[in-house]
Structures are given as C-alpha cells and as structure tokens.
Amino acid sequence: MPHLKHDRIPRATISRLAIYVQELEGMEQQGVKVVSSEKLANACGVNPSQIRKDLAYFGEFGVRGVGYYVFELKEAIKQSLGLDKTWNVVLVGVGNLGRALLRHGVLRKRGFIIVGAFDCDPFKIGEEIAGLEVICSSKLPAKTNELYVEIGIITTPPERAQRAANYLLEAGIKGIVNFAPARINAPSNVSVEYVDFIHNLFSVAFNITQNQAKGLI
Amino acid sequence: MPHLKHDRIPRATISRLAIYVQELEGMEQQGVKVVSSEKLANACGVNPSQIRKDLAYFGEFGVRGVGYYVFELKEAIKQSLGLDKTWNVVLVGVGNLGRALLRHGVLRKRGFIIVGAFDCDPFKIGEEIAGLEVICSSKLPAKTNELYVEIGIITTPPERAQRAANYLLEAGIKGIVNFAPARINAPSNVSVEYVDFIHNLFSVAFNITQNQAKGLI
DNA sequence: GTGGCATAGTGAAATTTTTAACAATATCTT
DNA sequence: AAGATATTGTTAAAAATTTCACTATGCCAC
Structure with a gap:
C-alpha cells in the first residue's frame, strides 16, 4: 500500500486515474517512454x-x-488503485447484460476474474457460459465461501437487486458493482458502485436538446 | 422546452435527475401519489x-x-431532460457488448430506438440481431441519412472508436455515447459521453484496499 | 561545473458544488 | 377565517474541487 499524503481522496480523482492508466497503456503500446503532464x-x-x-x-x-x-507511472497508479493483484468476482443475474459481461474479455484482462455466475431462473441454472456453470442464487453464500471472492456484480432486474445484494453481503463480499437501476442498502464498510449507462444517454439527449435550444445545431 | 432559470446546469445535476426519475417510477408503481424532497x-x-x-x-x-x-414531477423532469420524445439511435460495433445492448429492452423502454447496427467485420455483416440486419460501417453515413438519427452508440474496440466516431459525425449525428475505452475527438457542438464500467470496478477495488488499510474489514 | 531550460510539485486563489438555514406559502384544523 | 403545520423555493454559508501561479529541481549544453 503506497503512502497516502492526504487521508481522503476525491472520487473524481479515482475515476480520472482510471483514464490515465488507459491512456498510458495506449502510449506504452505506441512506444512512448516519457510523457509530460501537459501531453x-x-x-x-x-x-x-x-x-x-x-x-x-x-x-x-x-x-x-x-x-x-x-511504464513506471502506469504501474504506480495501478498499485495505488489496488490493481497490482487480481480480484475474484461473482456475478448475479444472467440476463443479456450478465452474459455480455461473462463473455467480455476486458474484465479478465483488467484483473477481475469472474469465478461464479448465479441466477434464480430454473431455466438458466445449469447452463454453461464462458466456461462457468450458472448456479442457483440461493447457493451463493455457501459457494462463495469456497472461493476467495471480494467483489460482486449485480446484473439482475431492479426488483431483485436488493435480494442479490443480500446474498452477496451474506457471503461476506466487500464491494458491489450494481448494474441494476435500483438503489441498494449495504453496510458502510461495503463499497457500492452504481453503473447505469441510461444516465449517459439521458445526458446526451439533454445536451442535444440544449444545443438545439441555443441554436448551435 | 421548459424555461431554464440559470443558463448552465451542472452535469452532476443531470445525472441525479436520472436517478430521481428512476425512483419516482418505482414509487408510481407502488401507488405513491405524493412525495416530499426528504423522502x-x-x-x-x-x-x-x-x-x-x-x-x-x-x-x-x-x-x-x-x-x-x-407523476407530475416525473413527467416534468423527463420533459426537462428531453425525454418526452423518442430518440433514434444507431450502434457501431456488434461485439458482446453491442449485441447485449441491441437485445437489452431497456433502451427502447426509455425511448431510445436502435434503428441501425453497423460493423466492419465481414463475418458479422448480414447477421440479424434483435430484428436488425448488421450493415457495413462504411455505409453508415449514407444509411443514416435515410433515417432520422440523432445519437450514435460506439461499442467497437478502442482502436476503432475514432473511425466509428468519424462515420457518425459524417452522418450528422448530434450526440455520441462511447463505450470503447478511448477518448474520441468531436466538434464541440456534438455531445460525447463516455461509459466505462471498468472505472467502477477500479473504484470498488480501490475502496476495498483502502478499507482494509484502515482496518475497517 | 555553471547556466539555461523544461517541467514536476505545491500553496493559494478561483470556481463549483453541496449543505444548511430560513422565509414563503399551501393545506388542514378548529 | 385564523392559526398551526408541513414543506417548498431560495439565499447564504460551507465544503470540495479545479485551476493558476510560482518554486524547486533535474537534465543538458557548453
């Protein structure tokens, strides 16, 4: 753990660090060795x-x-973010989005290994996706105790998000990324992040409407 | 267009308005008629x-x-955001994520109608997904002129994001939601939103690391 | 080794965003 | 119809974040 000069780090900073890593990796691939803060x-x-x-x-x-x-900066940032290790992840909710995440290589590439896929739909249980067998959600706590899992991803419909969260909490998970469009309750020592790209579409729709009103388009 | 009392509205506000709509819809379904700002x-x-x-x-x-x-508040917010109409959308990049979005009902439900799916991979061109035929990306500008399209979604790999953006710009699109982990260049009157849930996983990983360091876990 | 140049690190200023406090006002009770 | 109550809309304060401006320092040329 690197020394933190200040105790609280703005959320926005963390989000930007992720972008820096992304761009630094691009530069690395292009053979750039040194970069200024301006570039x-x-x-x-x-x-x-x-x-x-x-x-x-x-x-x-x-x-x-x-x-x-x-290279050094990229590594330093990744270490600061806790990305110098791999993280075991379980996913709850094997719908369209859940399947896409299971198949999407980017998670693994970034060090997030999906070690379990859960759903409560009997038609989905037993199905194999990207080398993982879909397991009944109610078995989540028991199953995850076998694995060393720290992060849970929720991709259920909104009305089942809290139940999924409860299973994850019961399993002793320490962080949740919730793709369901619903707030969930969790103890304060569990980190919860919300992902909803509809917000971004709303944002674009709003901006277009604004630009049109301003006569920019 | 409702009157805007102040000219600039914080991005964060727009993002929260989307959450309010979400919660208001939940309350509406539960039969709640009136709600205070506190609730x-x-x-x-x-x-x-x-x-x-x-x-x-x-x-x-x-x-x-x-x-x-x-109900009234929900409608008022939606109108303010420009969601009192439907938006035609095209999608570029029919990978795992692109397919999930094409099949995911939530876009349509929210008023964003995907009217075109494009990809440059010959193996994908001609394939039919969710009732849409995948078309060669190079035909995007010509095709979208036929339709009335205002928003483009990019779900290509990062190295092809800019090219996809260029096609969209050529087609006269006014807003872009970019799921590819790469910055793209666009004129300032085109609204660009970036979606990358890896950032949220990074954030959770960082928070867990922090909590552990603090001894909270 | 000295001077010049470029650029990181940092403290202060500016800006933005959030929160608190309160005045305004609609409804309800009597 | 008057007063009590609840809760909005709004102004002011506080907090957080971003940007600026400057200082410190490492490298390179001579």
Missing part, C-alpha cells in the same frame, strides 16, 4: 495541474524538467 | 436540499407544505 492532460481531456494534483495524493512519480516515465 | 432524497441517497436545488434549475414543481406529486 497526458491533452490525451485525457483534463487540465495538466489536475493530473499533477491527482498524482500528488499518492506520491511523487515524476522527474522535474523531464516528465513521467510512462 | 425522495432518502430513496436516492442524496441530500433533500440537493433535490430542491436540482429541480429549481428547471422550474417550480412542488407544493409547499405538501411535497411533489409523483
């Missing part, structure tokens, strides 16, 4: 100071007059 | 003042001493 900022669409400030929460990674070594 | 705030996990403030950007929807009429 990285341009690539990420943010302010250079913001990058330096964000990084300052975790330590000093740059060389004055030179910039940041791409 | 709605609890349901959404935000501060009551925040709700009143957010709504104030668009007008006055409540009744002092009473609260908000659930």
Whole structure:
C-alpha cells in the first residue's frame, strides 16, 4: 500500500486515474517512454495541474524538467488503485447484460476474474457460459465461501437487486458493482458502485436538446 | 422546452435527475401519489436540499407544505431532460457488448430506438440481431441519412472508436455515447459521453484496499 | 561545473458544488 | 377565517474541487 499524503481522496480523482492508466497503456503500446503532464492532460481531456494534483495524493512519480516515465507511472497508479493483484468476482443475474459481461474479455484482462455466475431462473441454472456453470442464487453464500471472492456484480432486474445484494453481503463480499437501476442498502464498510449507462444517454439527449435550444445545431 | 432559470446546469445535476426519475417510477408503481424532497432524497441517497436545488434549475414543481406529486414531477423532469420524445439511435460495433445492448429492452423502454447496427467485420455483416440486419460501417453515413438519427452508440474496440466516431459525425449525428475505452475527438457542438464500467470496478477495488488499510474489514 | 531550460510539485486563489438555514406559502384544523 | 403545520423555493454559508501561479529541481549544453 503506497503512502497516502492526504487521508481522503476525491472520487473524481479515482475515476480520472482510471483514464490515465488507459491512456498510458495506449502510449506504452505506441512506444512512448516519457510523457509530460501537459501531453497526458491533452490525451485525457483534463487540465495538466489536475493530473499533477491527482498524482500528488499518492506520491511523487515524476522527474522535474523531464516528465513521467510512462511504464513506471502506469504501474504506480495501478498499485495505488489496488490493481497490482487480481480480484475474484461473482456475478448475479444472467440476463443479456450478465452474459455480455461473462463473455467480455476486458474484465479478465483488467484483473477481475469472474469465478461464479448465479441466477434464480430454473431455466438458466445449469447452463454453461464462458466456461462457468450458472448456479442457483440461493447457493451463493455457501459457494462463495469456497472461493476467495471480494467483489460482486449485480446484473439482475431492479426488483431483485436488493435480494442479490443480500446474498452477496451474506457471503461476506466487500464491494458491489450494481448494474441494476435500483438503489441498494449495504453496510458502510461495503463499497457500492452504481453503473447505469441510461444516465449517459439521458445526458446526451439533454445536451442535444440544449444545443438545439441555443441554436448551435 | 421548459424555461431554464440559470443558463448552465451542472452535469452532476443531470445525472441525479436520472436517478430521481428512476425512483419516482418505482414509487408510481407502488401507488405513491405524493412525495416530499426528504423522502425522495432518502430513496436516492442524496441530500433533500440537493433535490430542491436540482429541480429549481428547471422550474417550480412542488407544493409547499405538501411535497411533489409523483407523476407530475416525473413527467416534468423527463420533459426537462428531453425525454418526452423518442430518440433514434444507431450502434457501431456488434461485439458482446453491442449485441447485449441491441437485445437489452431497456433502451427502447426509455425511448431510445436502435434503428441501425453497423460493423466492419465481414463475418458479422448480414447477421440479424434483435430484428436488425448488421450493415457495413462504411455505409453508415449514407444509411443514416435515410433515417432520422440523432445519437450514435460506439461499442467497437478502442482502436476503432475514432473511425466509428468519424462515420457518425459524417452522418450528422448530434450526440455520441462511447463505450470503447478511448477518448474520441468531436466538434464541440456534438455531445460525447463516455461509459466505462471498468472505472467502477477500479473504484470498488480501490475502496476495498483502502478499507482494509484502515482496518475497517 | 555553471547556466539555461523544461517541467514536476505545491500553496493559494478561483470556481463549483453541496449543505444548511430560513422565509414563503399551501393545506388542514378548529 | 385564523392559526398551526408541513414543506417548498431560495439565499447564504460551507465544503470540495479545479485551476493558476510560482518554486524547486533535474537534465543538458557548453
């Protein structure tokens, strides 16, 4: 665990660090060895100071007059985020979205290994998806005790999200990513993140409406 | 278009309005007719003042001493966001995620109708998914001129995101929701939203690491 | 080794966003 | 119809976040 100079780190900073990693990986692939905060900022669409400030929460990674070594910075950020290990994940709710996540290679590539898939639909139980057998949700707590699982993904319909969350909590999970469009209750020491891309579509719809009103289009 | 009392509305407000709509719909289904900012705030996990403030950007929807009429407020917010109409959408990139979105009913339910699916992979072209034939991406501009399309969804791999964006821009699209983990360039009058749930997994991983360091777990 | 240059790190200022406090007002009770 | 009550809309304060401006420092040329 790297030393944290300040105790609380803004959520927005974490979100941007993820973007920095993404861009740094791109640069690495293109053979870029060193990057300045200004260049990285341009690539990420943010302010250079913001990058330096964000990084300052975790330590000093740059060389004055030179910039940041791409590989080193990327590794340092990943370590700061806790991505220098793999995370075992279970998924609850094998609908369209759940299936897509199970098949989507990006999770594994990023170090999140889906080790269990659960659903309460008898027609889905027993089905095999991406090498995983779908198991009855009620067996989740028992099953996950066998594995070392820290994160749960909820991809159920909204009305079953809380039940899925309860199973996950019972299993002693420490973090939840909830794709269902519903708030869920969890103790404060369990980290809950909400994902709902409909919000982004709403945002775009709103922006278009605004732009039209302003006569920009 | 409702009157906007202030010209600039925070992005965060728009994002929360989407949550309010979600919760209001839940309440409507449960037969709740009236709700106070406090009750709605609890349901959404935000501060009551925040709700009143957010709504104030668009007008006055409540009744002092009473609260908000659930149905009316929901409709008013949807109108404010530009959701009182349907939006035609095209999707570029028919991978796992693209397929899931095509099959996922939630887009249509929310008023976003996918009217075209595009991909550059010859093996995918001609395939039919959810009643749509996959068309070669290069034909996108010509095809979308036939339809009235305002929003494009990008679900290609990151290295093809910009090309997809270029096709969309050529087609005169006014807003883009980009699921590919890559920044894209677009003129400022085109609204671009980025969706990447890996960020949320990163966030959860970071929070868990932090909580562990703090000894909360 | 000295000077010049480039750029990170940082403290302060500016901005934005959130929260609190309160005045305004609609409804209900008597 | 007057007063009590509840809860909005709004103003002001507080908090958080972002940006600016500057200082510190490492590298390179000479």
